[in-house]
Amino acid sequence: MKVEILFPEICNMYGDGFHKNFLKSYADTVYETHLEDAPHFVKEDVDFIYLGSCSDYYLPLILEKLKAYKENIIDYISKDKIFLVTGNTLEIFGEYVIEEDKKIAGLGIFSFYTKKTKEERYNYLFLGKFKNIEIVGYKSQFSLLYKTDKYPFIKKVKGLANNFEDNNEGILEHNFYGTYLIGPLLLLNPLFAKYLFALCKKNKKIPYEEEAMQAYLARLQEFKDSKTKMKSNH
Amino acid sequence: MRFYIALWVSKLYLFYLKCRHLEKDDRPGSLALKICPSFLAKVNRPKLLIGITGTNGKTTTTNLLADLLKKLNKKIIYNDWGANTKRGMARCLLEGVNIFNNSKNVIAILEMDEVTCDETLPVLKPNYLLVTNLFRDSMFRNPNPHYVFDKIYQGLVKETTLILNADDAFSSELSEKGNPCIYYGISFNEKKMVKNIVNDFQICPKCQHLLHFKTIIYHHIGEVFCPYCGFASKKRDYLATIDFTKKEINVSYNNQQNTFPMIHDSIFNCYNELLVITMLLVLDYSFLDIFKAISSQTLTKRRYQKEKIENVEIITMACKGFNPIALASVFAYLKEEKEPIALILLLDDRSDRINSCEAVNYLYDADFEFLNQEKIQKIIIGGKRCYDYQYRCLLAGIAKEKIIPCINEDDVINYVDLKTIKKVYILHDVLFYSGANDIKNALMKRGVKNESRNIVS
Numbered sequence: 169m170k171v172e173i174l175f176p177e178i179c180n181m182y183g184d185g186f187h188k189n190f191l192k193s194y195a196d197t198v199y200e201t202h203l204e205d206a207p208h209f210v211k212e213d214v215d216f217i218y219l220g221s222c223s224d225y226y227l228p229l230i231l232e233k234l235k236a237y238k239e240n241i242i243d244y245i246s247k248d249k250i251f252l253v254t255g256n257t258l259e260i261f262g263e264y265v266i267e268e269d270k271k272i273a274g275l276g277i278f279s280f281y282t283k284k285t286k287e288e289r290y291n292y293l294f295l296g297k298f299k300n301i302e303i304v305g306y307k308s309q310f311s312l313l314y315k316t317d318k319y320p321f322i323k324k325v326k327g328l329a330n331n332f333e334d335n336n337e338g339i340l341e342h343n344f345y346g347t348y349l350i351g352p353l354l355l356l357n358p359l360f361a362k363y364l365f366a367l368c369k370k371n372k373k374i375p376y377e378e379e380a381m382q383a384y385l386a387r388l389q390e391f392k393d394s395k396t397k398m399k400s401n402h
Numbered sequence: 403m404r405f406y407i408a409l410w411v412s413k414l415y416l417f418y419l420k421c422r423h424l425e426k427d428d429r430p431g432s433l434a435l436k437i438c439p440s441f442l443a444k445v446n447r448p449k450l451l452i453g454i455t456g457t458n459g460k461t462t463t464t465n466l467l468a469d470l471l472k473k474l475n476k477k478i479i480y481n482d483w484g485a486n487t488k489r490g491m492a493r494c495l496l497e498g499v500n501i502f503n504n505s506k507n508v509i510a511i512l513e514m515d516e517v518t519c520d521e522t523l524p525v526l527k528p529n530y531l532l533v534t535n536l537f538r539d540s541m542f543r544n545p546n547p548h549y550v551f552d553k554i555y556q557g558l559v560k561e562t563t564l565i566l567n568a569d570d571a572f573s574s575e576l577s578e579k580g581n582p583c584i585y586y587g588i589s590f591n592e593k594k595m596v597k598n599i600v601n602d603f604q605i606c607p608k609c610q611h612l613l614h615f616k617t618i619i620y621h622h623i624g625e626v627f628c629p630y631c632g633f634a635s636k637k638r639d640y641l642a643t644i645d646f647t648k649k650e651i652n653v654s655y656n657n658q659q660n661t662f663p664m665i666h667d668s669i670f671n672c673y674n675e676l677l678v679i680t681m682l683l684v685l686d687y688s689f690l691d692i693f694k695a696i697s698s699q700t701l702t703k704r705r706y707q708k709e710k711i712e713n714v715e716i717i718t719m720a721c722k723g724f725n726p727i728a729l730a731s732v733f734a735y736l737k738e739e740k741e742p743i744a745l746i747l748l749l750d751d752r753s754d755r756i757n758s759c760e761a762v763n764y765l766y767d768a769d770f771e772f773l774n775q776e777k778i779q780k781i782i783i784g785g786k787r788c789y790d791y792q793y794r795c796l797l798a799g800i801a802k803e804k805i806i807p808c809i810n811e812d813d814v815i816n817y818v819d820l821k822t823i824k825k826v827y828i829l830h831d832v833l834f835y836s837g838a839n840d841i842k843n844a845l846m847k848r849g850v851k852n853e854s855r856n857i858v859s
Contacts, residue, residue, distance in 0.1 A: 183765070223549070310545070383790045396757065401758050
C-alpha cells in the first residue's frame with residue numbers, strides 16, 4: 169500500500185497531522201509531498217492520497233498548486249483509487265467559494281459550492297452512518313457546503329452536516345471521500361479506517377485496535393446520549 | 403452622563419465585592435459595559451498601560467510583571483486571574499480612575515485575549531504590547547494561528563511599541579505593521595533541534611518555500627531562515643543564555659551583560675521571565691533592583707505547587723485545556739526528569755463534562771511520545787476521556803502496563819505507589835485546581851508508610 173500525503177507542512181491542523189503517523193504505521197510506503205514538490209501520484213501508482221485541514225490563509229496556495237494537476241486528479245479518482253480529504257481543504261475541490269462579496273473559483277472537480285463567513289464559526293459534534301459504520305467526529309469551520317446531493321457520503325444522525333438543511337455530511341464520488349469531520353477522522357473511527365484500508369487490499373488489524381475500539385465505543389455512547397449537546401460549549 | 407453612571411455604579415459594586423474579599427471578579431466590568439458599551443473608550447487610562455497577549459504564557463507573564471513591579475514599589479492595576487476579555491479589562495481600569503474619571507498614579511498591566519485584540523487594542527492604545535508567542539490553540543476558541551495573527555495585526559495602533567519574541571518568527575511578523583519593535587530571545591550553547599509533532603511555521607511567509615531551522619527550541623520556536631529569499635528570524639535586542647545548572651539567566655543588551663536568577667527551569671517559563679526582564683529594562687529599572695525583585699519570586703500557586711511527603715515530592719501543574727502546545731511543553735519538561743515518577747493526568751474539560759463531549763483532536767497534536775521514558779513508571783489517567791488518552795499513549799509507544807485509565811477521577815490515588823517513586827506530577831485542567839489539590843492532599847494524608855494496603859497494582 170502506497171500512500172501520498174499532500175502538503176503535510178501546512179495541512180496538519182486539528183490533529184490531522186497525526187494521520188501521517190497513523191498511515192506510516194500501516195502502509196508500506198508513505199510519501200510526504202510539500203508545496204514545493206511535484207506530487208507522486210502524477211508520475212507513479214499511488215493507492216491512497218490524503219489531504220488534511222489547514223489555516224484558511226493557506227487555501228489559495230493549495231488551490232493554485234493543485235490547479236496544475238486537475239486532470240491528473242480527475243484521472244486518479246476515475247480509477248477508483250482512494251483520495252481522503254478532511255477539513256477545510258475539501259472546499260477547493262468544488263465549483264466555487266462565496267466569501268462575503270467575493271466568488272472564488274475552485275478546482276471544479278465536483279459541482280458543489282461553499283459559502284464562507286469571516287466571523288461565524290460552526291463548532292459542532294457529528295454522529296452519522298456510512299454503510300453499516302457509525303461515524304463520529306467534530307466540526308469547527310467557517311464554511312457550509314451546498315449542492316452536494318449528487319455525492320452522498322455520511323448520513324447524518326445528529327449534529328451539523330454539509331449545511332443546516334442537509335442530511336448528508338461530506339462528498340463521496342468513486343473512492344474520493346471528502347468530509348469536514350476532524351478529530352482526526354481515522355483515529356476516532358477505527359471501523360471506517362479499516363474499511364478504507366480493506367479497499368487497498370489491506371486487511372490486517374490497525375495499531376492497538378482493541379483500545380481504539382474502546383475509545384470509539386465510549387464516544388459513540390456519549391454522542392448517542394440524548395443529553396449530549398451537539399453544538400459545542402466553546 | 404451614561405458613562406459616569408456606569409463608572410459610579412460599577413465602582414460601588416466593586417467596593418461591595420472588596421468588602422467581601424471577592425474582588426477578583428469581572429462582574430463590575432460587565433456591569434460597566436452593560437450600562438455604557440463604550441466604557442473602555444471613555445475611561446481614562448493610566449499614563450503607562452502595558453498589554454500582554456499571545457497564545458501561551460499570558461497569565462504567567464502578567465502575574466510575574468505585576469508582582470515584580472509591586473516589589474519595585476509601583477502601584478499596579480491588573481487582571482491577574484486570567485480575566486482577559488473586555489469585561490475583565492473594564493473591571494481592571496475601573497480601579498485606575500477616581501469617581502471623576504481622573505487617572506490615578508498607577509501602572510495598568512492587562513492580559514489581553516488575543517482573539518479580541520482587533521477590538522481592544524484600538525480602544526486601549528497600550529504603550530507597550532508584549533507578545534509571548536503564537537501557536538495553534540483550542541480549535542473551537544481560536545480557529546487557527548493565522549486567524550489570531552490577523553486579529554492582533556488589525557488591532558495594532560501606531561502609539562504601541564511591540565516587544566516581540568525573535569525566536570518566534572511567526573509572531574515577529576507583527577512588525578510588518580510598522581510599529582516600533584524590541585526583540586528578545588534565547589541563545590543555546592548546544593545546537594538544539596527538538597522535533598515536536600506540531601510546527602506552525604514551516605513555510606516562508608514571503609516565498610512559501612520550506613523554512614530551514616538553525617535551532618528548534620520547541621515547536622517553531624528557534625532560529626529560522628529561508629535559503630531562497632533571505633527571510634530570517636529577527637536580531638534579538640535582549641539576548642539571553644541560560645545556565646540550567648546554576649539556575650541563571652544571563653541577558654545581554656545595550657553593550658551590557660547581567661545575570662538574573664531563574665524562577666523556574668522550564669524553557670517556556672524562561673521565555674516568560676526573559677520577556678518580563680526585557681520590559682523592566684526597557685522601563686529603565688536598574689539591574690540591581692530587578693535582580694532583588696526576582697530573587698524572591700515564585701510562580702503563582704494556582705499554576706504550580708510543590709510539596710514533600712517524606713522523600714517524595716508531589717507537584718501539581720496547571721495545563722491549559724485543548725491546548726496541545728501547553729501539554730507538549732509540560733511533557734517535554736517531564737522528559738528531562740532524572741528520578742522515577744508517576745504522572746496523574748486530570749485534564750478533562752470541566753464544561754464539556756456536563757452536557758457535551760470534548761473534542762480530543764489536540765491529543766494528536768501533543769507529544770505524548772515524550773512520556774515514553776523509563777523514569778515515568780506510571781501514567782494514571784482520570785476522567786471520562788481516559789480511553790482516548792490510553793489509546794494516544796499506546797500510539798506514542800508507551801507500554802500498556804504503565805497506563806491506567808480511571809473513569810472516576812477520585813480513584814487515581816489508588817494506583818500511586820509512593821514507595822517506588824520520587825515524584826508525583828498531577829497535571830490538571832486550569833479550572834480543576836481545587837480537585838487536583840484535593841487529590842494532592844489525599845496523597846499527602848495517606849503518606850508513604852500507610853499506603854501498602856491501599857495500592858491497586
